[in-house]
Amino acid sequence: MATPMPEVKGYKPIVPKPYDGSTDVDAFLVQARVYLRFHESSITTDSQKVMVVSHLLSGKVIQWSQPMLQDFLEANQPTELTKEISNVFQDYATVYLKDK
Numbered sequence: 001m002a003t004p005m006p007e008v009k010g011y012k013p014i015v016p017k018p019y020d021g022s023t024d025v026d027a028f029l030v031q032a033r034v035y036l037r038f039h040e041s042s043i044t045t046d047s048q049k050v051m052v053v054s055h056l057l058s059g060k061v062i063q064w065s066q067p068m069l070q071d072f073l074e075a076n077q078p079t080e081l082t083k084e085i086s087n088v089f090q091d092y093a094t095v096y097l098k099d100k
Contacts, residue, residue: 013038020059025089032056050085 016031032053036043043052054062054069068084 016056018056018058019061020057021061021064022059028056029089053085 013035016028016035019025019028036049036052039052043049050069050072054065057065065085
């Protein structure tokens, strides 16, 4: 289990910029993880994490991930989707960002 983030009174982390596929996916994922860690007391389930991060997708990435997100919303099986989204981001980075 991850070490809880210390509470910093009055500090609210900045929401990561939406990811559209034009920048480094690894940097986006680190920013998303930091954001989720700061909010770990309120974003506690994999399902909630998927929903929060899906709001940070835009452009061709949201178009590309939309069928999986629709399946998730209909089936509500976050554990399987979480694994699949991790694989998808890795595949996306490998295919589309390899020359950047």
